[in-house]
Amino acid sequence: MSRRDDHMIFAAFASASTTKTSLGAWMHPSTDPGFLTPEYYIDLARELEHGGFDVLFFDDRLAMPAAYGGSTEPAVERGSRVVKLDLVALLGLLAGHTNRIGLGATYSTTYGMPYHVARMFATLDHLSRGRVVWNIVTSLNEDEAENFGTDYLQADQRYDRADEFLEITTQLWESWAEGAVELDRETGRFADPASVRRIDYDGKFLRSRGPLTVPRTPQGWPVLLQAGQSGRGRQFAGRWADLVFTTAHSAEAAQKHYAAQQAVTEQAGRPKDAAKILPAVMCIVGETEEIARQKNDFFNALSDPIEQLVFLAEQANFDFSDIPMDEPWDDANFDRVTGTRGIIEAFVKAGRAAFGADATLRDIVKARSMTAGNRFIGTPTQVADTLEEWFDSYGCDGFAIMPSDVPGSFEDFTRLVMPELRRRGRVPEVEVTGVTLRSRLGLADRTQ
Ligand SMILES: Cc1cc2nc3c(=O)[nH]c(=O)nc-3n(C[C@H](O)[C@H](O)[C@H](O)COP(=O)(O)O)c2cc1C
Numbered sequence: 001m002s003r004r005d006d007h008m009i010f011a012a013f014a015s016a017s018t019t020k021t022s023l024g025a026w027m028h029p030s031t032d033p034g035f036l037t038p039e040y041y042i043d044l045a046r047e048l049e050h051g052g053f054d055v056l057f058f059d060d061r062l063a064m065p066a067a068y069g070g071s072t073e074p075a076v077e078r079g080s081r082v083v084k085l086d087l088v089a090l091l092g093l094l095a096g097h098t099n100r101i102g103l104g105a106t107y108s109t110t111y112g113m114p115y116h117v118a119r120m121f122a123t124l125d126h127l128s129r130g131r132v133v134w135n136i137v138t139s140l141n142e143d144e145a146e147n148f149g150t151d152y153l154q155a156d157q158r159y160d161r162a163d164e165f166l167e168i169t170t171q172l173w174e175s176w177a178e179g180a181v182e183l184d185r186e187t188g189r190f191a192d193p194a195s196v197r198r199i200d201y202d203g204k205f206l207r208s209r210g211p212l213t214v215p216r217t218p219q220g221w222p223v224l225l226q227a228g229q230s231g232r233g234r235q236f237a238g239r240w241a242d243l244v245f246t247t248a249h250s251a252e253a254a255q256k257h258y259a260a261q262q263a264v265t266e267q268a269g270r271p272k273d274a275a276k277i278l279p280a281v282m283c284i285v286g287e288t289e290e291i292a293r294q295k296n297d298f299f300n301a302l303s304d305p306i307e308q309l310v311f312l313a314e315q316a317n318f319d320f321s322d323i324p325m326d327e328p329w330d331d332a333n334f335d336r337v338t339g340t341r342g343i344i345e346a347f348v349k350a351g352r353a354a355f356g357a358d359a360t361l362r363d364i365v366k367a368r369s370m371t372a373g374n375r376f377i378g379t380p381t382q383v384a385d386t387l388e389e390w391f392d393s394y395g396c397d398g399f400a401i402m403p404s405d406v407p408g409s410f411e412d413f414t415r416l417v418m419p420e421l422r423r424r425g426r427v428p429e430v431e432v433t434g435v436t437l438r439s440r441l442g443l444a445d446r447t448q
Contacts, residue, residue: 008391008426009276009398009441010418011055011104011225011243012048012410016041016085022282022404023311023369024302026079030408035083041090042097044407049101051414052427054398054441055133055243056094057104057225058087062111063143065314068306069321078307081314088120095128102437104133104225110158111139111148114168115208121222122173122214130218130436135225136240138162138233140340141317154338159232164203166224166240171199173221175211178447191215219438220446229342238264241275242443245400248279249346249374254395274444276397279390282404284377285412292377299404300369308365316344320361328358380416387417388426 018026018035025031034040048056064082065075075082087105094103103124107117117134125132138158139145145152153161180195199210226237227245237244244261248254257279262272284299286292309320318337323329329348337344351364359367376386390396403409421427432440439445 028405031405055102060106067313106135109162109165118169118172125217133223161205172212176216238268280400282402384420
């Protein structure tokens with residue numbers, strides 16, 4: 001089975017921060033320490049744009065990790081995701097220094113207000129000439145609620161609020177009809193009042209009157225990205241998302257997720273391929289397989305077990321600090337997880353697969369650091385083969401590439417893997433400019 005008529009979509013999964021999922025990577029010699037300087041981000045965006053990436057997207061979290069031991073100290077000391085710059089300011093900078101690549105920011109529907117978020121993304125869509133992507137998240141943990149001084153909503157409620165949030169933002173983006181601005185100097189008419197309307201939305205969680213103070217944007221709506229893994233999360237993605245991130249750990253799992261997401265998207269009344277599916281993978285590439293393996297071993301050595309637990313605790317909203325490191329993991333612990341239980345279950349499963357049924361927390365953490373981020377390790381040919389295998393077997397429509405070190409691993413990808421994929425006809429030979437990201441990726445037209 002081959003998908004010769006399709007191109008793979010590539011999103012670079014970056015952070016406005018020191019480190020991404022590859023913990024300790026800020027210590028790596030090919031990590032640029034300039035994460036607080038504009039050049040760091042401008043150079044990265046240009047490298048990815050030049051190298052053929054479709055989207056540069058930044059993750060976000062609205063609190064320092066504090067779930068482990070109820071303190072931010074272990075995270076601050078190790079530099080574990082304690083820095084997160086505001087992404088709208090960052091995208092504004094990058095819009096002026098790039099002209100083709102899509103630019104994505106994560107924004108939470110749990111803590112923001114829809115009018116504010118609609119306005120920010122509409123403004124960025126104008127300023128980037130139609131290249132903006134919103135990664136819609138519902139946020140994960142109690143520390144974020146603490147920072148905003150609100151109660152922590154449970155997952156389903158967060159998604160119910162998110163549905164209302166999207167109903168409002170999309171209506172606000174449409175509150176100016178295409179062509180409403182007339183700028184007619186002869187008649188003195190700026191815009192057609194009949195083409196600019198209130199939305200008068202009154203929901204269970206949120207209200208907004210409208211209209212928005214930003215006229216219709218080049219893409220109509222920004223490209224909407226979502227990464228829900230639970231049933232409710234996938235349902236939300238089926239209704240709204242243009243791009244979906246997944247975390248499949250094998251080609252078979254990716255195929256299953258792909259088929260399941262397509263079914264849910266169809267149930268939501270959209271074409272089944274309306275949401276393009278991109279598993280998040282880390283590619284560790286070397287000129288030889290041995291070089292790639294050594295690189296991977298080096299990354300694994302950069303982070304200690306406590307840092308791994310700080311990271312897991314943040315994602316799962318669960319404090320591991322009172323669980324003995326060297327006793328077999330007790331499944332009763334799962335019942336205490338109020339965040340993303342699936343993440344912990346996956347790590348326990350991986351720990352048991354690697355170290356047996358009696359795997360301890362230390363073993364689980366070790367297995368996590370060996371496999372974190374679903375790694376494709378090898379030569380450019382081997383990595384390109386695996387990417388093709390996932391794509392051709394309908395496990396995905398492209399990939400969210402997670403870096404180990406930044407910019408080193410992105411440079412490896414653009415220098416070594418992209419040319420190989422281009423030779424194989426998997427990414428376009430000539431990069432199209434002058435059209436919106438939405439139309440270049442073949443996503444639903446939202447301009448009408
Ligand atoms: C590739 C990827 C990127 C994500 N980025 C973020 C992020 O930047 N901020 C965030 O709060 N959550 C992020 N998430 C978490 C998701 O939004 C989602 O909450 C998670 O996958 C669990 O799914 P669920 O919400 O359906 O339980 C990400 C997930 C994935 C797979």
